[in-house]
Amino acid sequence: MTLLRVYLRGLREGRFILGYTLLLSLTLFILAPFLMITLRSVGKGWFGRLWLPPQLTLDWYRWAVEVGNIPEVMKNTLIIGAIAVILSTVIGIFAGWAFGRRHLPGKEVLMAVILLPRMIPPITYALGVAKIFYTLELVDTHLGVALAHVSVCAPYAILVLSATFEGLDERVLEAAGVCGANTLKRFFYVVLPLIMPGILASMLFSFTHSYNEFTLTLLTYGPHTVTLPIRTYLAVGDGYWEITSAMAVIMVVPSLLILAIIQRRAKPEKLVGGFKGV
Amino acid sequence: MADAMIEFRGVTKRYANLTANDRLSLTIERGELMTLLGPSGCGKTTALRCLTGYIHPDEGRIFLDGKDVTDVPTHQRELGMVFQNFALFPHMTVRDNVAFPLMIRNLPKPERERTVADALRLVRLEGYATHYPRQLSGGQQQRVGLARALVYHPKVLLLDEPLSNLDAKLREEMRFEIKEVVTRLGITAMYVTHDQGEALALSDRVAIMNRGQLEQLGTPEEIYESPRSRFVAEFIGLSNFLEGFVQAVQGAEMVVMARGLQVSTPALPAVGPGQKVLLFLRPNEAEILLGEVPAGRNVFEARVEKATYLGDSMDYRLILGDGADLRVQTDAAHRYAAGESVRVLLPRVRSWAVTD
Numbered sequence: 001m002t003l004l005r006v007y008l009r010g011l012r013e014g015r016f017i018l019g020y021t022l023l024l025s026l027t028l029f030i031l032a033p034f035l036m037i038t039l040r041s042v043g044k045g046w047f048g049r050l051w052l053p054p055q056l057t058l059d060w061y062r063w064a065v066e067v068g069n070i071p072e073v074m075k076n077t078l079i080i081g082a083i084a085v086i087l088s089t090v091i092g093i094f095a096g097w098a099f100g101r102r103h104l105p106g107k108e109v110l111m112a113v114i115l116l117p118r119m120i121p122p123i124t125y126a127l128g129v130a131k132i133f134y135t136l137e138l139v140d141t142h143l144g145v146a147l148a149h150v151s152v153c154a155p156y157a158i159l160v161l162s163a164t165f166e167g168l169d170e171r172v173l174e175a176a177g178v179c180g181a182n183t184l185k186r187f188f189y190v191v192l193p194l195i196m197p198g199i200l201a202s203m204l205f206s207f208t209h210s211y212n213e214f215t216l217t218l219l220t221y222g223p224h225t226v227t228l229p230i231r232t233y234l235a236v237g238d239g240y241w242e243i244t245s246a247m248a249v250i251m252v253v254p255s256l257l258i259l260a261i262i263q264r265r266a267k268p269e270k271l272v273g274g275f276k277g278v
Numbered sequence: 279m280a281d282a283m284i285e286f287r288g289v290t291k292r293y294a295n296l297t298a299n300d301r302l303s304l305t306i307e308r309g310e311l312m313t314l315l316g317p318s319g320c321g322k323t324t325a326l327r328c329l330t331g332y333i334h335p336d337e338g339r340i341f342l343d344g345k346d347v348t349d350v351p352t353h354q355r356e357l358g359m360v361f362q363n364f365a366l367f368p369h370m371t372v373r374d375n376v377a378f379p380l381m382i383r384n385l386p387k388p389e390r391e392r393t394v395a396d397a398l399r400l401v402r403l404e405g406y407a408t409h410y411p412r413q414l415s416g417g418q419q420q421r422v423g424l425a426r427a428l429v430y431h432p433k434v435l436l437l438d439e440p441l442s443n444l445d446a447k448l449r450e451e452m453r454f455e456i457k458e459v460v461t462r463l464g465i466t467a468m469y470v471t472h473d474q475g476e477a478l479a480l481s482d483r484v485a486i487m488n489r490g491q492l493e494q495l496g497t498p499e500e501i502y503e504s505p506r507s508r509f510v511a512e513f514i515g516l517s518n519f520l521e522g523f524v525q526a527v528q529g530a531e532m533v534v535m536a537r538g539l540q541v542s543t544p545a546l547p548a549v550g551p552g553q554k555v556l557l558f559l560r561p562n563e564a565e566i567l568l569g570e571v572p573a574g575r576n577v578f579e580a581r582v583e584k585a586t587y588l589g590d591s592m593d594y595r596l597i598l599g600d601g602a603d604l605r606v607q608t609d610a611a612h613r614y615a616a617g618e619s620v621r622v623l624l625p626r627v628r629s630w631a632v633t634d
Contacts, residue, residue: 169363172366172368175366176367176378177332177352178330178352178357178359178427179353179426180382180430185382
């Protein structure tokens with residue numbers, strides 16, 4: 001509502017009208033599809049040119065859960081997400097440490113290669129992944145799909161944790177050493193608490209990417225590893241728009257929760273930067 | 279006080295294109311506060327880091343309390359260290375920061391708490407135990423650093439430019455506080471700084487370093503009064519330099535001709551007439567004479583080129599002889615203006631032979 005008030009005041013004072021109008025239009029443009037599927041998922045007998053559904057119902061959600069097998073699909077999605085998060089974060093910690101703390105020769109080139117899966121069209125990359133996974137019999141396993149996801153999650157984890165390690169004050173580690181802490185104690189008492197914000201951020205980013213991933217899943221999933229995006233896509237193919245919409249809404253809820261966590265609990269720049277000495 | 283606590287024996291550390299420490303040999307006695315003083319890049323920090331074990335020297339050995347620690351890892355060397363940027367653990371409270379070395383050593387909790395309280399009292403931070411470092415001022419953070427370094431009674435205390443990140447006034451205060459704490463505990467301390475004021479005020483002895491080597495080692499008085507080289511004289515305090523040739527040697531005195539001035543100065547061993555020498559005196563060692571004074575030993579006619587009022591003193595630039603520049607600082611009781619003619623007495627001029 002604040003936005004609206006600012007807009008109205010802008011109108012009154014005759015300033016920034018063009019800017020605000022564009023901004024509001026863009027917001028509507030972004031929100032319209034969400035609005036559409038939400039209405040779809042609770043509307044009954046909504047045909048033709050009516051502006052709003054004539055009747056509200058939760059039937060489509062029941063159908064989605066029962067016929068669409070959403071609990072099973074949700075379980076797959078979460079298992080795959082968890083594996084992808086753990087693998088990406090472990091990779092991120094080691095690679096981030098190397099990128100952030102060490103003077104690596106050819107650091108830029110390595111970083112470019114790591115970012116490659118994100119830069120090229122996903123389908124090209126997914127094709128290669130699928131080919132390899134068929135050979136290794138990793139297709140239609142939770143580990144296989146999660147591994148495919150790691151190729152896009154890990155770059156984010158590495159980026160975030162590189163920045164975290166860069167922000168780590170070398171002298172603080174030196175101080176811990178002089179105080180008598182050996183490498184292991186230095187890691188657990190000093191390094192780990194200081195990079196914790198980075199680890200949490202990396203886990204959050206990794207989970208979001210795994211949860212949203214479509215292309216890579218499409219080429220590696222099977223009957224036992226259907227994820228939410230895939231299930232929703234398949235429902236579209238079946239032609240049940242109302243059920244698809246209900247699935248979409250179910251799928252959006254965790255994403256919104258994560259977004260809310262990021263917005264409220266943590267400043268993104270703080271997550272990435274970690275603590276600084278002074 | 280004849281036993282060595284810290285000993286560098288021919289320590290050499292080379293980097294790709296420079297030698298940070300070049301056969302450095304230095305002994306710090308038990309209970310002594312020694313300052314390593316020098317411009318940045320002189321090797322003082324490298325020496326310190328060789329002592330902490332953060333850097334391994336290419337050659338030479340380091341002894342700590344009579345034991346060769348060259349290959350002992352940092353965490354087993356029993357050191358206490360205060361850092362320039364404080365290097366406190368940002369995620370721990372003041373109490374946990376100070377307790378860290380005790381926790382690492384598995385000291386039982388009641389004893390740990392008592393020791394931490396003592397250490398905090400020592401640096402006058404009793405009321406701040408539950409604060410986080412970021413909630414403290416720079417001076418308070420550095421006092422936490424000092425408490426953390428001293429809490430487990432290390433063999434030696436190392437201070438790496440501990441006052442450089444503080445503002446000028448606080449720096450002076452902390453200087454005395456550190457000196458007092460170190461004296462009270464009687465701990466051996468090595469203090470690294472580029473600030474000559476700190477070095478003179480704090481140290482039992484000062485080691486001046488230049489290009490990885492020891493330039494001069496002595497008490498603050500020795501270093502200030504009798505610098506052994508132009509480098510030391512320039513680095514410590516203000517200096518006037520004048521190049522000249524020895525005219526005559528008469529017993530313990532010699533006369534040097536420099537820029538049209540005949541300056542008398544104590545004779546140097548093995549320096550005869552015709553030899554080039556460099557004369558040196560401090561700006562506060564010259565006197566401007568009042569009234570009509572007969573010419574005498576080292577009394578010269580001079581013209582005031584520039585006079586600057588400094589509050590408690592006056593700073594003059596004098597021109598004498600055939601254009602020699604001399605900086606003189608006197609008390610502000612009697613002032614001279616630019617353009618005035620004065621007579622200046624140089625009671626104490628030292629010199630070094632110049633070989634080139």
